[in-house]
Amino acid sequence: MPEKTIAEFSVKYVQVMDEKGIADAKLMPRLSDKQIIEMYRLMVLAKAFDDKALKLQRQGKIGTYASHRGQEACQIGGVYALGKNDWLFPAFRENAAFIALGFPMHLLYAYWGGDERGAKIPKEFNALPTSIPVGTQLLHAVGTAWAMKLKKKKSATIVFFGDGATSEGDFHEAMNFAGVFKTPTVFLCQNNQYAISVPRSQQTAAETIAQKAIAYGFEGIQVDGNDVFSVYRAASEALKKASMGNGPTLIECFTYRLSDHTTADDAKRYRTEKEVLEWKKKDPIERLRKHLEGKKIWSSRKEKELIDWANEKVEKAVKEFEAMPAPVPDDMFQYLFAAMPRRLREQRDYLEKYVNELRREKNG
Ligand SMILES: Cc1ncc(C[n+]2csc(CCOP(=O)(O)OP(=O)(O)O)c2C)c(N)n1
Structure with a gap:
């Protein structure tokens, strides 16, 4: 029998907005100005939370902290797409995701302060606590999604993880199970280019992380992870597809961690300043602000008011955290x-x- 090609694949890349503005208007998700401003407010609030957390760690008030700086679009875009019955399964860098969910910030500080009460999720939030073991949450997300499917619920789970987690057995087991049983799971990989000091090129020989889904029988796409519209669009479509019974999706958000891995790391030892500067030009928050300015729905006065509001909210959360009775x-x-x-x-x-x-x- 002559040799023939029996399988071929391609991977889509989605970018709605780049550093210069809307790159492809046809792909723009349906969002009102009010919703876009809300997303921007959440991103600025998440940054204020992060800046303060780094200071609290330096003051010895919380322990080792994992910053999400640079990944706000992935986390806020992903969570903003969730329906009220969907569930969030975070890894350990998902403070912005929790903030987008409306989770109380003083409890997040408590978590990073080593206080177990910060890991206890109030009933009104459909979320699991932070998962420090790399990749274990993927299995929980698939199991919960399977239960949703068995109970014929019209809902889905979204699970966040990094590029490093794709080397764990848990990732492959979760993806395989999700593919075979068509569970309503959205796998959201934040490919921030590093797993501590290990670059993505040493994590996998595959050209993209998105294409790993194909081996498990479902779609994988790559999106610009520094563009909140791309992430929101991909996550909304995938969640809708999942909850309608059409199975899982892997979304690779191509992004960058602007900070150190954690406060216990020094990224200067394995990354060049030039590389970091290049990525700073793609800052997801600045990109969205420029979009708002271009639409003439933003001003320096509004920006100042927003920053003051975010800082006040953060200071209030710190006070609440510090006023908590000892654990x-x-x-x-x-x-x-x-x-x-x-x-x-x-x-x-x-x-x-x-x-x-x-x-x-x-x-x-
Ligand atoms: C099972 C397990 N192995 C190792 C570690 C130590 N560790 C913590 S974070 C990390 C790298 C994770 O990289 P990635 O999944 O890309 O996420 P990122 O830190 O980039 O957000 C490692 C190896 C751990 N927490 N759990």
Whole structure:
């Protein structure tokens, strides 16, 4: 039998707006001026939260912190597309995503301050807590989506992860299951070009991350992750497709982490200043502001008012965080299992004894 090609594939790239303005008006999602301004407000608020978090970490008020600077369009565009019954599965850099969801910022600071109460999601939010283990949330997102499908719910899950997570077995298991069972899952990969110091080129030999979906039998697309309209458009379409029973989608948001990996990292050791400067020109917040100015719906006065509003909101959140009563050590053990396993119970009892002894010593 002669040799023949039995499969071919192509990967779409979507860019609605670049640094100069709207690149393809046909692709512009349907959004009112009010909604676009709301997205911009969320991005500015997320940046103010981030700037403050870095300062709090330097002051020793919170622990190691993972900045989302540069990735606001991915996170706000993705969350803005969620329907009221959809669920968010974050990785560990998704503060902007939580802020877009309306999650209280003082609880986010509490989380990064090592306080377990920050990992307890109030019932009104359809979100899982931050997932520090790389990639585990992908399986949770697929499992939940499968449950939605079995219960015939018209909803979907969106799961955030980085380019590094695509090297984890969890990613491949989740993608495979989602493909086979057509679960209503949207995989949103923030390809920010690095997994700590490992560049994307060492993460995979594939040309794009998007194309990995094809091997699992569903669509993968790449979008400009510094353009909130591209991300919103792709996420809305994928969520709609998922909740209508047409299966999963992988969205690769091509973006860049402008900050260090975390406050425990020094990105200067593995990235050139030139590269960072090139990406700063693509700043997603500036790009959206220029768009608003071009539409004549923004002014320097509005900008100043917005920045003041964002800073005030952040300062209020810091005050609330600092006014929280001290956490109870028992919280460390509380939220992981429905029924606490024996080993964990032993550790909890040990700690309780230790804390009581300390208290007795202190009180003489
Ligand atoms: C299972 C697991 N392995 C290793 C780590 C240590 N670690 C934390 S973040 C990270 C890199 C993640 O890179 P990526 O998925 O691209 O996300 P990004 O940090 O770029 O947002 C690693 C290896 C971890 N938290 N969990």
